[in-house]
Amino acid sequence: MGKPDFGIDFGTANTRIVTSGGGILFDEPSLCCFMGQADRGELVAAGSAVRSMLDRTSGAMMVARPLKRGVLSDIAAARDYLAYAVQSSVGQRRLRSFRAIIGVPADATNAERSALLTAANDAGLGSVQLLAEPLVAALGADLPIELPQGTMIVECGAGTTEAAILSLGGICATASLRGGGDALDGAISDHLHFRHKFLIGASTAEKAKRELVEMFHDGVDASVSIRIKGRNLANGLPGAISIPVSDLHPVVEKHVAGIAAMVLNLLSQIPPELSRDIHDGGIVLTGGSAEIGLVGRAIVDVTGLSVTVADNHAHCVARGLQRALAH
Structure with a gap:
């Protein structure tokens, strides 16, 4: 073409x-x-x-x-x-x-x-x-993927999360989870449904996620609550509920733990020279869901490697x- x-x-x-x-x-x-x-x-x-x-x-x-x-x-x-x-x-x-x-x-x-x-x-x-x-995301993040050295990226999208090791202009190894930011929206919605008997829509779940992300980033006290509007399943009526950040923290932790496990598994399968390169260069996060600070922290906790979020991460692709x- x-x-x-x-x-x-x-x-x-x-x-x-x-x-x-x-x-x-x-x-x-x-x-x-x-x-x-x-x-x-x-x-x-x-x-x-x-x-x-x-x-x-x-x-x-x-x-x-x-x-x-x-x-x-x-x-x-x-x-x-x-x-x-x-x-x-x-x-x-x-x-x-x-x-x-x-x-x-x-x-x-x-x-x-x-x-x-x-x-x-x-x-x-x-x-x-x-x-x-x-x-493509690595290109957009200005990573030196054309060089004979390993570079690692985790593209955190709404529908999928992909980890990849790149070198010499190509992908050496990759792993993925078919579930990104949207999966976290769904997990928040399910948690409110089954634990609190409270039903919310997709837009409200996304809004709640964004509030949580901002609170985690700002380091607010876990006792602080977010107010969510939807339908109370106990009486079937419209209503609102105040949920402490501490109540939703495990939901987010479970989501990011899956991403960290995927990264750890991929790193365990690559050749030692690529491992050395990744140890020196660290891991770069891209995609809209890279803003979830707990993702980077979870990866650091399981790998001990440095993790950075790319500039303008949502637009790297x-x-x-x-x-x-x-x-």
Whole structure:
């Protein structure tokens, strides 16, 4: 294929479209709203306009997420969303003339890759190339991956968390958890449901997570509470509940412990020269969920290695795509 025109960071939570010289053209939530089923209904809205519709649709309307756990879950929604995103970026020009790079999880199966390519082609795009997200994120984080030395990155996305060892411009070893920031949202929601008999929606769970992350970052006292609104299952009525940070701390700890265990397992399988490099260079976190401070602390606790969060960590994949386009 010829030189790509733009890169697409097609994420579980957000999608970004970039060009090599024009910056970010598009940055909106990966959401669609249909009248009827996604595979045969009419697209009502997509992107930012749908965020406020979550758990609030009526009648035959439904909100769809094109991706879950980092890979395509609804090919029709992905097709319509990509068409919307690209047209929002370039206008009503003929899409078949455009070529694109799209980031995918390093462990995506052939079937998952094929489904994404089909959705992109059905959306009207021309030639599409897929690149592994850990490699792209490392480019965006300014890591020296082209050198003959090991570099380790943990890409903390909404749908998947990937750890990778890179050297000489490629991936030497990788591991992943199909569950990122969205999985923590779900764990918080489940905890409130089963322990406190209180039901909340996806948007409220994400808001609670962000409040917790900010509190952990600021080092607030564990007795401080956050106020959450939803439905009291004891009486079925709308209500609010105050939950101490200490009550939700174990939920977050369990989530980050899984990430730390994945990192530890990957490190135990690599050659000794790469191990030496990682010991010297440490581990770099990228992705939107890298802001959860307990992730870095948990990795430090189990590995003893230094851990840093990349600058502008949420946009590392998008920046990496820009660099890939330039070369």
